[in-house]
Structure formats: C-alpha cells, structure tokens
Amino acid sequence: MKKLFLLSVAILGFAFTSNAQSISENAIGLRLGDSDGFGAEVSYQRAIGDINRLEFDLGWRDGSNFSGFKLAGLYQWVFPLDGSFHWYVGAGGGIGSFKNDLPNGRTATDTFFFAAGDIGIEYNFEIPLLISLDFRPEIGFGDDVYDNDDLDFDIALSVRYQF
Template identity: 60%
Template sequence: MVYNLNKFALTKKKNIMKHIFLTTFALIGFAFATQAQEISKNAIGLRLGDGDGFGTEVSYQRAVGSNNNRIELDLGWRDNENFDAIRLTGLYHWVWNIDGGFNWYAGPGAGIGRVDFDDDRFPRDNQPDDETYVYLAGDIGIEYNFDFPLLLSLDFRPEFGFNDNVSDDVDFDIGLGVRYQF
C-alpha cells in the first residue's frame, strides 16, 4: 500500500493549527472572567528560545497605561562560521491575572533583522551576501510573578516573515523568560 506523505503532513499541520486556534480562543474567553493584578513597571532579563535559530535574546518589558498593558523589546544576535545576524522584536502585551502572581498574556508585534552570509563557507548563487528582513509576530504566554523581584514566563510566538529570501515563511518559537523586576 502506498501512502501519500505530503497529504499526511498537510493534514497534520491543519490539526496542529486547529489545536492552536482552539487553545487561543479558550484562553481569550478565560481572560474575561479573571481579575487584574498590578504588573511591574520595568523588567529586564533573558528570553531563552529558538526564534529562527537566534536562541537567547536580551529582553526588556515596560508597563504602559493603567490597564496592565506593557511593551516588550527583545534583541537577539547570532555569530557563527556561516553567517552573522541580529534582530529586534517589539511586542505589545495585554496581561490578565489568573490567581495571585500567576498571569497570562497575549499580544501582537513586529520585528526587523539583518543577516550577513559568509559566501566562502555558505555559497548562495546569484544572491546578495547580506539582507535585511521584516516579520510580524504574535505572543501568548503564562508567567509567575514572585514575591521577590523575579518574573518567570513561558510563551509561544508565531512569526510570519516576508519580503526576503531568508525568512519568507512561518516560524514557531517557544521561549522561557527569566527577568528581574524593578
């Protein structure tokens, strides 16, 4: 019996997207039943993920407004023998309290990056040695705000790259954040 692997892979991707959509929908619905708790005015630390191969990013969060909203900026870089790259991601978060110091958050964002290839080790025929790219991102996650100035978070971040030859696709990133609050 011959199996069509492409059809199987496409069906599997559709099922994964369906689960992501349903989970997101359920979490947003849950948000309307929760009470807000104050978030820290500032937090700085590291986000350990695998965003398009970037791994660790320096992360800064700043509270905005009076409704538990914040802005997050993440700076990631990578340097290896095949290429050098840097990127900056900006996100807006709505934060909802689940219980005590346990919160969940979601929000949109965007970013810009630059990659420089070493053509001697990583040849790319008829393509430039370096490129700037842009992407849209979303973020949904949970966090725990300790009684001392430590914030731990776990998030899921889909990134939609376009307008380049490097990241013209969809990437999924899961990250663990460790931040000092002040």
C-alpha cells in the same frame, strides 16, 4: 445602617483589591530560545496601564550556517490566572539581519521585517523576579536569500528583574 454601609464598603474594597492585577512598571532580563538554533535576547518590558505593557527584545541568532540579530517590539495584554500566575497575549513586529554561509563558500546577507504574535504564561515571584514561557509565531518579509518569507515558531524561556 452605618455599620451595614461600612461593611459593604469594606467587602467591595477587598473584592477590588484581591482581583487587582499588578504588573511591574519595568522589567529587564534575558529571553532564551528559538526555533532555528539557540538564540538569546535582551528583553525589556514597560507597563503602560493596569493590564497592558510594551516589550522590546534585541536578540542574537546563531545556527549551523547563519548568524544575525533581530529587534522586536510587542504590545501585550496581561491577565491573571491564579495568584502570581498570569497569561498574556500580544502582537507586534520588528526588523532583523542575517548573514548566511552558502554551500559554495560565499556569504549572503539579508535584512527583513517581520510581524509577530505572542502568547505566554508567567510567574511573578515575591522577590523582584519574573519567569515566563512564551510562544511567538513570526512571519518575515525580506529578500529570499535566507528564506524569511515563511512562518517561524519561536519558543522561549525568559527571566527578568522587576523594578
């Protein structure tokens, strides 16, 4: 009976540890991509539970007739796929500001708020490196100078150092 009990505890322990997900406490890196032109963001992730984390991104945007910055914050749920592969989904929002070069040679500025969703896939390497690809639809609310009241589809590749 004692052997059966120990075997049951060992099997249950193995099952729980093999299904346990590990997301790093902290990760910092770059998120590269955008739908309106090339964009780069400094990205920071902070775990707040076994499957939850916060992500903060400070980005610069540059296009043919505009430049600006954007600060985003997202709450994410992370789920295992296979081994070191995970997928995640999240929601959040942020604030941004753009300078738009108008056709008549003048410039206009726009500050806006936005709501965002997030879905992506990531691979956690054995070394402290995390690479991910995500899709972030955003809807902006602001002045009509830059037409931020539209839906924007942001796709990006991220590389982060985990610590």
